[in-house]
Amino acid sequence: MNSKVLTKVFASRGFYLRFITRMSSSSPADKPDNLIEQLTNKLFDSAAIGNVEEVKSLVAGAVAKDAKNERGWTALMFAARNGQLPVIQALVEKGCDVNIMNASGQTALDIASFWNHTDSATYLQKHSTHSPFDQAVNYYSQNPLYRASDLRKNSEWLEDAMRKDSTKFVIFSSDLRPLFTKGEGKKLKLVTLTYAQLSACLAKKPEVVFLGLETWDPHSSAWFAVRLPAGDEGLCKECQPQGYFAELFPRSRDVMMLEEAQAGIFAEANSLMQWLDRYRFCATCGSSTRIADGGYKRVCDDKECRSHQGVHNTCYPRVDPSLIMLVVSPDSKRCLLGRGARFPPKMFSCLAGYMEPGECIEDTCRREVQEESGVKVGRVEYHSSQPWPFPATLMLGCIAHARTEEIQMDPEELEDVRWFSKPEVTQMLAGQHPDGLFVPPPTAIATQLILSWATRSANL
Numbered sequence: 001m002n003s004k005v006l007t008k009v010f011a012s013r014g015f016y017l018r019f020i021t022r023m024s025s026s027s028p029a030d031k032p033d034n035l036i037e038q039l040t041n042k043l044f045d046s047a048a049i050g051n052v053e054e055v056k057s058l059v060a061g062a063v064a065k066d067a068k069n070e071r072g073w074t075a076l077m078f079a080a081r082n083g084q085l086p087v088i089q090a091l092v093e094k095g096c097d098v099n100i101m102n103a104s105g106q107t108a109l110d111i112a113s114f115w116n117h118t119d120s121a122t123y124l125q126k127h128s129t130h131s132p133f134d135q136a137v138n139y140y141s142q143n144p145l146y147r148a149s150d151l152r153k154n155s156e157w158l159e160d161a162m163r164k165d166s167t168k169f170v171i172f173s174s175d176l177r178p179l180f181t182k183g184e185g186k187k188l189k190l191v192t193l194t195y196a197q198l199s200a201c202l203a204k205k206p207e208v209v210f211l212g213l214e215t216w217d218p219h220s221s222a223w224f225a226v227r228l229p230a231g232d233e234g235l236c237k238e239c240q241p242q243g244y245f246a247e248l249f250p251r252s253r254d255v256m257m258l259e260e261a262q263a264g265i266f267a268e269a270n271s272l273m274q275w276l277d278r279y280r281f282c283a284t285c286g287s288s289t290r291i292a293d294g295g296y297k298r299v300c301d302d303k304e305c306r307s308h309q310g311v312h313n314t315c316y317p318r319v320d321p322s323l324i325m326l327v328v329s330p331d332s333k334r335c336l337l338g339r340g341a342r343f344p345p346k347m348f349s350c351l352a353g354y355m356e357p358g359e360c361i362e363d364t365c366r367r368e369v370q371e372e373s374g375v376k377v378g379r380v381e382y383h384s385s386q387p388w389p390f391p392a393t394l395m396l397g398c399i400a401h402a403r404t405e406e407i408q409m410d411p412e413e414l415e416d417v418r419w420f421s422k423p424e425v426t427q428m429l430a431g432q433h434p435d436g437l438f439v440p441p442p443t444a445i446a447t448q449l450i451l452s453w454a455t456r457s458a459n460l
Contacts, residue, residue: 040067047075047091050084055091065096071146071216072102080108080124081215083117088124098127102216106144114144114261136452138386138397139256139443143264145212145223152294157218158210162202166221168192170211170269174230176277177245178266180254188257190266191243192223193236204229209272209295211265225269225295227276249390250342256443263443267389272296274391275317282307283314318392323364324352325398326383326449327375329405329419335453336375336402337425337439338409338417346436348420348428350446352395365400373417374408377401383452386445397445399453425454 043063046054055075059065066074076096079087088108092098101107106114109128112121151157161167170190171179183189195202202208211223228236237243246254248270258266272295279298282289287302297315300307307315327336327350337348353368355361362380369377383397409417420428427433429451440446 036062039063041069043067043075044069044073044078047084047087048078048082050079050082050087052086052090055079055087056094059091059094065091065094066100068100068102069216072100073216074100074102074108076100076108077102077106077111080112080117080120081115083112083115083120085117085120085123088112088120092123092127098124110142111144114142116261136384136448138384138445138448139260140263140267140387140389141385142260143212143268144261145214145265145268146216147212147268148210148216148218149296151218152210152296153292158294161210161222162208162224163195164222165194165196167195168221168223169194169198170223170225170265171236171243172225172227172269172273173233173245174228176227176270176273177247178255178270179236179240179243180246180258181240181243183259186257187259188246188254189259190262191236191240193239197239198226198236201226201228201232201235204232207273207276207291207295209269209276211268223265225273227273256441264387267387271319271387271389271392272317274389278391279318284312320354320393322352322354322388322393322395323361323368323398324350324395324445324449325365325369325377325380325400326350326446326453327369327373327377327400327402328453329402334419334421335425335450336369336373336407336417337420337450338372338414340413341415343415347438347440348416348418349440349444350449351414351417352446361396361398365398369400369402372410372413374406374410375402376404378403383449384445395445397449399449422454425450429454 039058039061040063043055043058046058059075068074074096076088076091076098079091098109099107107128109121109124112124170192173179179191180188181191206229207227209225211225214221214223233245246252249255255266276291276295280289281287282300282302282305284307285300285302285305287300287305289298289300291297292299296317299315329335336351338351339348343349351369351372353364353372355364361382365380366377369375377400379401381399383399385397386395388395405419407417424433428437428439429447431438439450442448
């Protein structure tokens with residue numbers, strides 16, 4: 001686009017003087033292409049602060065309404081982040097794509113929901129065209145933070161970020177119980193404190209983990225998790241009298257009652273804190289280690305240890321993949337559910353098991369189903385995944401299509417396993433089974449697998 005065209009576009013909207021000023025400069029930073037970039041950034045800023053008229057002018061001019069920054073954020077997303085409903089309405093009316101996802105896989109609706117901007121989320125939901133068969137997103141899977149892995153090695157930046165007034169600290173007790181408080185309804189939420197509130201604790205150099213930023217911008221608010229020194233729990237209770245240190249699963253199900261938008265942050269924080277606690281010595285040589293990369297790495301203190309050469313999974317947080325699968329009968333009219341000895345009475349769930357070294361997802365699924373139930377599986381469909389931060393499991397959910405129906409249960413693995421018809425499963429989901437049988441809560445990926453099958457058309 002040449003300067004004459006740009007002048008004509010902007011003159012009618014009050015930008016003429018600014019445009020002429022920029023174009024009169026000989027600096028490469030003031031060329032037309034860079035001007036478009038500057039105006040695009042202005043669109044993002046205007047959307048974030050709620051300047052509706054400026055937003056309308058910019059998208060009516062030379063700025064693309066769905067323009068993205070380097071992290072895939074659009075003006076609609078910035079408006080959603082700050083609950084700027086009038087801006088959201090104006091952008092949607094201009095034809096902005098509500099379903100665009102940023103680099104973290106979030107839409108404007110996801111962002112508005114996380115930040116509890118109810119009016120904005122409701123409006124965006126009405127204009128979303130997502131199909132009900134879109135990829136499932138499970139509990140603990142909706143972490144809205146940009147992890148900013150490129151900043152983890154910058155200790156100076158991390159130190160400065162911790163001290164900012166806008167920084168939030170997620171709190172863990174010395175025995176790794178998270179600090180919760182009541183949210184809306186029956187929901188719970190994470191207690192977050194500031195550096196000023198925690199200065200006395202942080203002066204003792206406790207374990208601190210960098211969780212990420214609220215947006216892609218390195219100047220946006222940072223989140224950390226901190227493990228309090230023993231005896232300092234009372235200080236946090238003074239800052240948040242309604243807070244309490246919750247027991248972890250399976251001792252308590254409070255960690256399944258978090259607001260969904262915060263459950264993903266908890267999953268990241270808890271997995272890292274558990275790893276730092278459990279792996280204090282070098283797995284290669286047994287020497288002591290120190291924490292690095294914002295809590296995402298342990299470095300062996302022995303300079304001669306071979307863990308310093310190359311990439312070693314002993315140095316980084318572990319993630320343990322496991323398979324959880326809903327087995328569907330050959331005629332697709334029944335599914336296979338089992339119960340372990342530790343389950344609550346009358347609860348049935350999907351079969352599950354850990355992957356073994358050198359094993360693919362499909363073979364893990366077939367092996368585990370046959371070992372536990374004797375049923376042989378053919379085709380395996382991936383459904384969705386769920387982090388399970390107790391301490392670091394990643395559950396890979398699948399729909400497994402059985403080739404046989406005869407059950408030969410392994411009593412060491414299961415207490416009971418049986419085929420259930422779709423009407424019976426529907427009763428279990430609704431809590432109306434005549435024998436009182438039920439499935440896990442909706443926060444469990446098992447129930448999402450069961451629900452996806454139960455709601456499928458009979459012709460599928």
